[in-house]
Amino acid sequence: MSYVLIIGAKSDIAQAIAKKYAENGYNLYLAARQANELEIFAKDLAIRSNQTVQCLELDILDTASHPVFYNDLPEKPEGVITAVGYLGAQDLAQSDFNEAQKIIDTNYTGVVSLLNLIANDFEQRQYGFIVGISSVAGDRGRKSNYIYGSAKAALSAYLSGLRNRLDASGVDVLTVKPGFVATKMTAGMDLPAKLTAQPEAVANDIYKAQQKKKNVLYTKGLWKWIMLIIKHIPEGLFKKMSI
């Protein structure tokens, strides 16, 4: 049976995705930094699903290691899902470029480094799927998180271009734009319950959209309409708003 490679596999959303794909008969490569911390999760999932689940060490910022990481996979995956991300501290990122660079490189540069390799391989063999978790934050820059938002905007544009390029090779690319999700990333934030998804619901939406070869997924679905409105607010008004 085919493998799915999950990047940033310690993420709460990634773990829900891992369960969903294993339940549906996929073997898994779970790639994360300090991947040994995933061993208990992986063993439990392998037993419950009767699939092979392997943990692999990967730091998305260590771009020099990416070719060896991908070339050394025992079997190339049918698909890849990237859930890696870093929200960071907007205030700090405004004054300390190291923080800004960490946000940009974790959400964008590192992901491009790895997906470039995978895209070339999938294009050559003419099948596969790529799922990139971006964010609604990339749809319009806001003062509260525009360094993170700009990295996600770049990721969304990258995935759009990849989809355009790989369509002719039979490779599907899905851009995922979650709104609020209750995970470690948002722990302690006061999120509106009606607009906040659980990781399991996001994983279900992603699985369905990927299997149906969708292009862009907003999850919860309501975010598609919220962002449509937000994107259409005139700039003169938007710059005075606090949202």
Ligand SMILES: NC(=O)c1ccc[n+]([C@@H]2O[C@H](COP(=O)([O-])OP(=O)(O)OC[C@H]3O[C@@H](n4cnc5c(N)ncnc54)[C@H](OP(=O)(O)O)[C@@H]3O)[C@@H](O)[C@H]2O)c1
């Ligand atoms: N939660 C939300 O409201 C929300 C909304 C929109 C989009 N998203 C996106 O959804 C994705 C999953 O996020 P989440 O909410 O599940 O948050 P999360 O649990 O904090 O997951 C983020 C993951 O990225 C990993 N990561 C960070 N830097 C890394 C690096 N250098 N190398 C390898 N892995 C690294 C983290 O690994 P460690 O565990 O080792 O730190 C963590 O497991 C992210 O792309 C996020 O931007 C989340």
